[in-house]
Amino acid sequence: MSTLPKPRLTPDEYLDIEEAADFKSEYHAGEMFAMAGAGVNHNIIAMHIGSALDRQLRGRDCLVTGSDMRVYSPATELFTYADVSVTCGELQLFQKGRRTATLLNPTLIVEVLSPSTEAFDRGLKFEHYKSIDSVSEYLLVSSDRISATLYRRQSNGTWLLMIATTLDSSIELESCGCRLALSEMYEKVSFPEPQALIAEQQ
Numbered sequence: 404m405s406t407l408p409k410p411r412l413t414p415d416e417y418l419d420i421e422e423a424a425d426f427k428s429e430y431h432a433g434e435m436f437a438m439a440g441a442g443v444n445h446n447i448i449a450m451h452i453g454s455a456l457d458r459q460l461r462g463r464d465c466l467v468t469g470s471d472m473r474v475y476s477p478a479t480e481l482f483t484y485a486d487v488s489v490t491c492g493e494l495q496l497f498q499k500g501r502r503t504a505t506l507l508n509p510t511l512i513v514e515v516l517s518p519s520t521e522a523f524d525r526g527l528k529f530e531h532y533k534s535i536d537s538v539s540e541y542l543l544v545s546s547d548r549i550s551a552t553l554y555r556r557q558s559n560g561t562w563l564l565m566i567a568t569t570l571d572s573s574i575e576l577e578s579c580g581c582r583l584a585l586s587e588m589y590e591k592v593s594f595p596e597p598q599a600l601i602a603e604q605q
Contacts, residue, residue, distance in 0.1 A: 417482060421473075422502050430482040431531075438484065441470075442517060444546040444592050449486040449515045451588050452544065456489055459581045465491040465510070473497075473505040474512065478534040487513035489579045490537075508537040511578045516545045529554070533562070540578040549589060 411433030412420075420435065421428060428435045441449075449470065457467040467489050474485050475497045482505065489511040497505040512532055514524045524543060532538050533556075541554040541562075553574050555563045567574055570586045 414480070414482070418498065418501060418505070421482075427471075427484055429484070430480075432480045439519065441515070442546065444594075445486075445515045445517055447590075447592050448544055448546055448588055449513075451590060452513055452515075452542075452583060453487045455583055455587055456487065456579070456581055460489070460579060463491075463580075465489055465579050466494065468506065471503070473503065474509055474535075475505045475507055476531045476535050477507070479531045481528075481531040483528070483531070485509070485512045486515045489581075491579055507535075509535065510537055511540045511542065511576060512538055513542045513544065516543055516547075518547055521545070525552075540576055542574065542576070542583075544588060546592075547594060549585060551583075551585060551588070 412430070412435060413433075414430070417428075417430040417435055421430075427438045429438060430436070453467055453469050460467060467487065470484050470486050472484070472488060473482055474488060475482050488506060488509040490506060490508060491510045492508075495507040497507050514520075514528070516524055529541060532541055539556045543552040543554075545551070549568055549570060551567045551572075551574050553565045553567075553576075555565070555577065557563055565574070567585055570589060572585050574583045574585070576583065
């Protein structure tokens with residue numbers, strides 16, 4: 404017995420459903436995907452990053468937004484929720500009249516990595532974000548170890564990669580003129596003890 408193909412949702416239909424829902428979902432190419440809740444470390448790190456950026460950008464023409472702000476990539480038909488984003492200059496919003504906003508022109512996007520989402524955030528999601536012309540930097544911060552990875556768009560279209568893995572390191576964000584210390588991002592974050600390896604008995 405054949406199954407009928409799943410009906411494809413339009414962006415308008417997705418947004419109608421999303422605004423009435425009690426939980427957040429992403430959208431890509433006609434399909435919706437429910438988002439899982441974030442862990443303690445994830446939330447702590449995202450809050451530290453957002454607070455540090457907001458503090459440094461006071462009085463400047465840049466706005467920091469958190470995980471309730473949708474981001475849209477028109478070229479790839481992705482609606483998603485970045486953990487933190489910074490927009491410098493005037494906000495461009497998709498369908499302004501809606502109750503919840505969808506951002507079209509982020510300058511910096513930050514994702515805090517969880518073990519279940521890391522591969523997607525580093526791979527396919529980055530491909531979506533690359534297609535947004537306004538995005539000049541993409542910062543990935545691990546929640547299960549000390550590690551921050553920054554991708555910076557170059558004038559020739561390539562992306563420069565920078566990695567920091569110690570608490571005395573910092574990340575310089577040219578897109579918004581900010582500096583993030585890893586010691587501040589990881590303050591009050593604790594990691595589980597690694598499991599001891601048990602040698603097999605012969």
